[in-house]
Structures are given as structure tokens and as C-alpha cells.
Amino acid sequence: MKGSFNVNTSPSLTFAKLNMNGDNVGIDTGKLNRDNVRQVITGGGITESDERIVIPLPKTDEDRIFELAEPAEKVMRLTEDASIILEFCGESAIQRVIRVASKKTVNVIEVTKGCGGDQALCSTRYILEEGSRLKLIRIQILDKGTLYIDDLKAVLEKDSYLEVVRIDLGSHRSYIGSHVLLDGKNAEYKAHGDYLLNGDQRLDINMIADHIAPDTVSDMRYDGVLIDSASKLFRGTLDFKSGCKGAKGSENEEVILLSEDVINQSLPIILCGEEDVEGNHGASVGKISDEIIYYLATRGFDEESATKLIIRSKFNTAVSQIYDEKIRGDLTRRIEEVLK
Amino acid sequence: MSDIILEIKDLSTTVGEEKTPILRNVDLSVARGETHIIMGPNGAGKSTLGFTVMGSPVYEVGSGKIIFEGEDITGLSADKRALKGIYLSFQNPIEVPGISMRSFLRSSLQQITGERIKYSDFNKRLEEAMELIDMDPSYADRDVNVGFSGGEKKKAEILQLLMLRPKLAILDETDSGLDVDAVRTVSKGIRAYKDKYNGTLIIITHNAAILESLSVDKTHILVKGRIVGSGSGDLTDEINRKGFEKYING
Numbered sequence: 001m002k003g004s005f006n007v008n009t010s011p012s013l014t015f016a017k018l019n020m021n022g023d024n025v026g027i028d029t030g031k032l033n034r035d036n037v038r039q040v041i042t043g044g045g046i047t048e049s050d051e052r053i054v055i056p057l058p059k060t061d062e063d064r065i066f067e068l069a070e071p072a073e074k075v076m077r078l079t080e081d082a083s084i085i086l087e088f089c090g091e092s093a094i095q096r097v098i099r100v101a102s103k104k105t106v107n108v109i110e111v112t113k114g115c116g117g118d119q120a121l122c123s124t125r126y127i128l129e130e131g132s133r134l135k136l137i138r139i140q141i142l143d144k145g146t147l148y149i150d151d152l153k154a155v156l157e158k159d160s161y162l163e164v165v166r167i168d169l170g171s172h173r174s175y176i177g178s179h180v181l182l183d184g185k186n187a188e189y190k191a192h193g194d195y196l197l198n199g200d201q202r203l204d205i206n207m208i209a210d211h212i213a214p215d216t217v218s219d220m221r222y223d224g225v226l227i228d229s230a231s232k233l234f235r236g237t238l239d240f241k242s243g244c245k246g247a248k249g250s251e252n253e254e255v256i257l258l259s260e261d262v263i264n265q266s267l268p269i270i271l272c273g274e275e276d277v278e279g280n281h282g283a284s285v286g287k288i289s290d291e292i293i294y295y296l297a298t299r300g301f302d303e304e305s306a307t308k309l310i311i312r313s314k315f316n317t318a319v320s321q322i323y324d325e326k327i328r329g330d331l332t333r334r335i336e337e338v339l340k
Numbered sequence: 341m342s343d344i345i346l347e348i349k350d351l352s353t354t355v356g357e358e359k360t361p362i363l364r365n366v367d368l369s370v371a372r373g374e375t376h377i378i379m380g381p382n383g384a385g386k387s388t389l390g391f392t393v394m395g396s397p398v399y400e401v402g403s404g405k406i407i408f409e410g411e412d413i414t415g416l417s418a419d420k421r422a423l424k425g426i427y428l429s430f431q432n433p434i435e436v437p438g439i440s441m442r443s444f445l446r447s448s449l450q451q452i453t454g455e456r457i458k459y460s461d462f463n464k465r466l467e468e469a470m471e472l473i474d475m476d477p478s479y480a481d482r483d484v485n486v487g488f489s490g491g492e493k494k495k496a497e498i499l500q501l502l503m504l505r506p507k508l509a510i511l512d513e514t515d516s517g518l519d520v521d522a523v524r525t526v527s528k529g530i531r532a533y534k535d536k537y538n539g540t541l542i543i544i545t546h547n548a549a550i551l552e553s554l555s556v557d558k559t560h561i562l563v564k565g566r567i568v569g570s571g572s573g574d575l576t577d578e579i580n581r582k583g584f585e586k587y588i589n590g
């Protein structure tokens with residue numbers, strides 16, 4: 001049952017002609033087996049339920065894929081820090097709903113890795129109840145042959161705060177979609193992604209922040225390094241819905257290109273259905289500055305080691321936030337492998 | 341025979357595609373352990389001289405040679421010169437976000453010596469150097485020069501000098517922008533480099549204060565890309581009293 005799906009579509013169709021509005025991907029949903037993915041959760045304060053959660057968004061092709069895949073669905077409610085390992089061994093899809101209990105502050109680390117299999121699909125819905133705070137660190141170190149679709153949706157209730165730090169190193173082709181609904185007054189969302197891609201790896205990003213309620217704040221940034229003939233497409237949409245008075249949003253990108261053959265595409269969009277808002281977009285794309293390379297040279301670094309030093313330093317900030325020593329070690333090793 | 345560490349012969353440099361000349365037929369000879377001062381008006385080419393000795397790709401050598409420890413290094417890249425033991429303290433140090441002073445210095449030291457240095461040994465050395473120049477230990481864990489004040493950046497350059505212990509150090513206006521106390525601690529650092537590691541110094545400066553506690557072997561006056569006068573350390577005092585007028589019009 002191989003189907004063709006248009007994933008990572010951005011809410012604005014204006015750019016259809018540029019062929020950047022979503023990407024067509026073939027998925028064999030028949031091959032997906034929910035038993036091929038293992039989820040190990042450590043941490044306290046988890047209660048499970050079978051409550052159905054419907055997020056008020058139009059159905060996407062990702063939703064259709066997951067319907068066909070029939071993954072297990074469980075709702076977990078967290079009141080304490082948790083660490084989640086998702087291991088895809090063989091074709092698989094997993095769908096999860098995670099609630100962060102009202103007024104709680106919770107840290108979650110999720111590591112997505114693989115042991116064979118060429119399709120790994122993960123759908124997650126995060127519901128941040130009123131006044132809750134979630135810092136979510138997501139690390140993806142799947143095998144280099146895997147197709148990865150990551151579909152994250154989050155609803156932020158009043159006064160809640162979501163911070164997402166993500167590092168993408170693995171997989172052959174990744175579709176990273178995240179759609180965050182700033183649904184309650186004063187809700188705040190901050191996202192910082194880092195990627196390091198080499199060979200013919202391809203990363204397709206679709207980040208959307210819907211400012212629905214007044215005084216909501218979003219700050220999305222994606223930084224990364226492209227090597228060899230790697231390619232990246234970033235779609236970032238700030239959608240200021242009518243009624244979100246006083247909302248502020250920004251999206252930024254910093255891309256370092258280390259070869260002539262890389263493909264770097266960006267599609268930042270700001271949609272304004274409300275007047276009283278502030279939306280910003282910034283991007284910096286290019287090589288590492290000659291000034292820095294020379295300064296490092298005077299300190300004994302040839303161009304190659306200077307470049308590696310800079311790349312390592314890019315990831316340092318993200319890596320240093322990972323409190324689990326083993327995961328931090330794994331990640332550092334993966335970065336070093338690419339830099340070898 | 342004196343032990344000449346650096347010899348610059350008839351050096352001329354240009355910048356940019358139009359090949360704008362900057363240095364013109366510069367000769368300079370520095371013996372091991374000596375301290376030379378380079379003074380000159382703004383825009384004379386002092387920094388250019390430092391950058392050229394340190395192998396900056398921005399400046400093109402049109403003619404002449406740079407000989408270091410008897411070897412012609414005119415064509416060597418900056419990193420190779422660093423490995424040979426040349427150091428440049430930048431007039432405007434560069435910020436390197438994402439990497440701490442501590443790990444930067446350790447990597448740098450390992451690059452230059454080609455040897456692994458144990459964390460404990462390294463940290464001890466770093467602590468001592470920081471103490472010598474009155475630098476708060478917390479700076480070791482801040483990103484290289486990021487958010488440092490002008491004076492702090494200069495101090496950080498001296499910290500690197502003390503850690504890397506090069507054979508020849510070119511200090512480009514390391515004293516500019518320092519308060520009175522900082523000038524004192526920085527010159528203490530420079531003196532320690534000179535005394536402990538038999539350091540050789542080329543100091544580019546507009547100011548005599550930093551020289552008070554250092555014995556100067558030679559002073560050179562650079563004007564419009566040329567060395568128009570050289571003399572003993574006393575020349576520095578004269579310049580400070582009378583300015584460059586005599587050299588500019590002469």
C-alpha cells in the first residue's frame with residue numbers, strides 16, 4: 001500500500017509555483033508495524049489515559065498517513081521530568097499525546113534513534129495546560145538510510161511556556177513539521193533547532209506558530225551546517241490570527257554552507273490577520289567569516305580544524321543543555337563522526 | 341654573532357585588487373630576547389606590519405622577505421607561523437561565539453605544541469596566568485571575547501600570550517583602551533612573558549606608559565609605510581614629548 005503524500009505544507013499557498021509548498025513523499029503504510037518501535041520512558045509522575053484529544057486544525061497528509069498506519073495512541077500526563085527514548089527498529093509509526101499538567105514545570109528529553117528500517121514516523125501532540133512550562137529537548141540520530149517524518153503539534157493554554165531545543169543529525173531524509181497553537185493569553189513559545197547535514201542528507205522543515213490569543217510570544221530559530229551535497233529547506237510561518245492583539249513573533253535562521261554543492265532554501269512567511277502585532281524575520285547565510293578563520297589561524301588552527309572548531313562550538317550550546325550524560329556522549333560522538 | 345629571530349628585508353605590501361601600497365621597503369631586524377617598539381601616526385601601516393608578519397591573507401607581499409629563525413616564511417600561512425612560534429595580539433580581537441576561553445586555549449595550545457595537555461595541568465596553568473593579570477576566573481568559561489569590554493579583550497590577548505608562550509610576540513596597541521590599573525597588570529603580564537620564557541617582543545603603541553616597566557632595546561618610527569627613524573629606547577620619550585612632526589616633514 002504505497003501512497004503518495006504531500007507533507008510539510010505551509011499554510012500559505014502563494015509559493016506553490018516555486019515548488020516549495022510541501023514535498024511529495026512516497027510512504028508504504030502497509031509496511032509500518034507499531035511493534036517495531038520501542039518507547040522507553042523514565043521519570044515520575046506519569047498517568048495514562050485513553051482520552052481522545054482533537055486539535056482544532058484542518059487535516060493534513062501527515063494525519064492521513066497516521067490514520068493508515070494505525071499506530072497506538074495513548075495519552076500521558078506528566079507532572080515531573082521525563083526522559084524518553086524512541087527506538088525505531090524496522091518500519092514503524094508512533095503517535096503520542098503528552099499533556100503537561102497545569103502549573104507544573106517539566107523537562108523532557110526525547111531521543112529518536114534507529115536500528116535498521118527505512119521509515120520512521122512519529123507524531124506527537126503536546127498539550128500545555130494552563131500555567132505549565134515545558135522544556136523539550138529532541139534529538140534525532142536515526143540511521144543514515146531512514147526516511148523520517150516528525151509531526152509535532154502543540155497547544156499552549158493560558159500563561160504556558162514551551163521551549164523546544166532540537167538537534168537533527170541522522171536520517172537520510174527528514175520532514176520536521178511543527179505546528180504550535182498559542183491558544184491562551186500570554187502563552188510563550190521558543191524553539192531552537194540545530195542541524196548538521198552531510199553526504200546527500202536532506203532536511204525539510206515546516207515550522208508554524210499560530211498566534212491566536214492576545215499577548216502571545218513566539219521565537220523560532222533554526223541554525224545549521226550544510227556539508228557535501230546536503231540540502232535543507234526551511235519553511236517558517238508566523239500566523240497572526242485576528243484577535244491576537246499585542247502578539248510578538250520572530251523567526252531566524254543561520255546557515256553555514258561548507259560546499260558549493262549544498263542546497264539551501266528558505267521560505268519565511270508572516271501572515272497578519274491582526275494589526276496590533278510585531279513580526280520579525282532574519283537570516284544569515286554563508287561561509288564562516290574570513291576574520292574568524294584568520295584569528296583562529298593565528299592561534300594555530302589550519303582552516304579545516306578552525307572550521308571543525310566552529311561547528312563544534314555551534315552545537316555546544318545545545319549539547320550542554322542535555323543533562324543526561326550518556327545521551328550527551330552519544331550526540332558528541334555522532335557530531336565527531338560527521339566531522340572526521 | 342647575535343641571535344637574530346626575525347629579519348624583515350625590503351618588505352613592501354599592498355592591499356586589495358587595486359594593489360594600494362601600504363608598507364614600503366621596510367627593513368627590521370630583531371634579536372632573540374629583545375623588545376622593539378613601533379610608533380607612528382594613525383594609518384601609518386603599523387597594524388599592517390603586524391598582520392604581514394603574522395601571514396594575513398589580506399595583505400599581499402609585493403617584494404621583500406620575512407625570515408624567522410633563519411627560515412624564509414614569506415609564503416607560509418598564518419597557522420604555520422603560529423606553529424613556528426609567532427603570536428599576534430590583535431588591535432581589535434575577534435569574538436568567537438560558542439567556545440569558551442578555556443577550551444579554546446587548550447585546543448590552541450594542543451594545535452601549536454602538537455601534544456595533548458592534561459586537563460589538570462592546563463587548568464593550573466590557566467589559573468596562574470589569569471591571576472597574574474588580575475582576570476576574574478569566571479572569564480575562562482565565557483565565550484572567547486564575546487561581550488568582553490574593549491579592555492577585557494586586550495587582557496584576554498595577553499592571557500593567550502602567557503598560555504601559548506610564543507618565541508616572538510607582536511602586540512598591536514594592546515595598551516589602548518586600558519585604564520591605569522589595567523595598563524599596569526598588562527605590562528606585568530608582558531614582563532612575565534619576557535622574563536620567564538625569554539620572550540621577544542615587537543610592541544606597537546601610541547603610549548609610553550606601558551613601557552615604563554619594560555626595558556626597550558629599539559624604537560622604530562613608521563610613517564606612511566616606511567621606517568623613517570630608528571633609535572634606542574629613549575626615542576620613545578622624545579616622540580611622546582615632541583610628536584611625529586619632525587619625521588612627517590623630514
Ligand SMILES: Nc1ncnc2c1ncn2[C@@H]1O[C@H](COP(=O)(O)OP(=O)(O)OP(=O)(O)O)[C@@H](O)[C@H]1O
Nearest residue numbers: 355356362380381382383384385386387388389398
Ligand atoms: N584591508 C584594508 N583595505 C583597505 N585599506 C587598508 C586595509 N588595511 C589597511 N588599510 C589602509 O592602510 C593604511 C595603514 O593601516 P594600518 O591599520 O596598518 O595603520 P596603523 O598604523 O595600524 O594605524 P592605527 O594607529 O590607527 O592603528 C591605512 O591607510 C588603512 O586605511
Ligand SMILES: [Mg+2]
Nearest residue numbers: 386387388431
Ligand atoms: Mg593599527
